[in-house]
Amino acid sequence: NAGVTQTPKFQVLKTGQSMTLQCAQDMNHNSMYWYRQDPGMGLRLIYYSASEGTTDKGEVPNGYNVSRLNKREFSLRLESAAPSQTSVYFCASSEIQERRETQYFGPGTRLLVL
Amino acid sequence: AQSVAQPEDQVNVAEGNPLTVKCTYSVSGNPYLFWYVQYPNRGLQFLLKYITGDNLVKGSYGFEAEFNKSQTSFHLKKPSALVSDSALYFCAVRDSIYSSASKIIFGSGTRLSIRP
Numbered sequence: 001n002a003g004v005t006q007t008p009k010f011q012v013l014k015t016g017q018s019m020t021l022q023c024a025q026d027m028n029h030n031s032m033y034w035y036r037q038d039p040g041m042g043l044r045l046i047y048y049s050a051s052e053g054t055t056d057k058g059e060v061p062n063g064y065n066v067s068r069l070n071k072r073e074f075s076l077r078l079e080s081a082a083p084s085q086t087s088v089y090f091c092a093s094s095e096i097q098e099r100r101e102t103q104y105f106g107p108g109t110r111l112l113v114l
Numbered sequence: 115a116q117s118v119a120q121p122e123d124q125v126n127v128a129e130g131n132p133l134t135v136k137c138t139y140s141v142s143g144n145p146y147l148f149w150y151v152q153y154p155n156r157g158l159q160f161l162l163k164y165i166t167g168d169n170l171v172k173g174s175y176g177f178e179a180e181f182n183k184s185q186t187s188f189h190l191k192k193p194s195a196l197v198s199d200s201a202l203y204f205c206a207v208r209d210s211i212y213s214s215a216s217k218i219i220f221g222s223g224t225r226l227s228i229r230p
Binding site for chain 2: 033035042043044045048056058059090092094103104105106107108
């Protein structure tokens with residue numbers, strides 16, 4: 001299993017440009033998440049998806065949209081990038097069965113908005 | 115709404131000494147608590163979790179965490195620190211372990227630095 005994969009690993013955008021961060025997991029997990037990590041701010045939840053076809057806002061959803069395309073894939077879109085969106089973005093997936101949880105994180109996407 | 119706080123931005127410990135990384139939480143129901151570690155230029159790795167049962171939870175790399183309901187704390191501990199333990203540590207809380215619709219909230223992180 002590849003686990004959680006993210007593309008691209010690194011991206012530079014100009015203010016106003018758009019892009020989509022891709023995330024996929026091959027563990028048949030129901031729940032998937034997008035976080036951003038900023039110095040001194042820790043991890044903040046942007047959006048999450050409890051199952052295929054559902055998405056919910058997290059702590060910092062403004063400026064982002066998500067799509068849960070199928071059970072495997074959960075993409076994060078920046079329609080008009082801003083310098084404040086310069087960050088490292090992590091995708092994660094998890095499964096809860098009989099009170100046992102396993103959570104896995106992708107390697108991260110480093111985004112620089114100029 | 116649930117929240118988690120890590121009061122220390124940085125913890126410095128000499129190698130071989132015991133270490134503690136603090137975490138306090140706030141949830142409306144039963145807490146489901148986690149610790150993750152992030153090594154430089156790498157993603158997060160799961161360390162340990164508390165769902166129910168014994169208050170002392172043992173995890174990876176010799177770490178353990180003590181759940182204290184009265185103090186609403188879940189401090190991470192290790193009896194003898196290694197230089198290789200130097201990393202960024204995150205505490206996290208989930209509001210329901212029974213529902214895949216619940217979400218995980220992370221603390222701001224504590225940078226652990228172990229000096230030789």
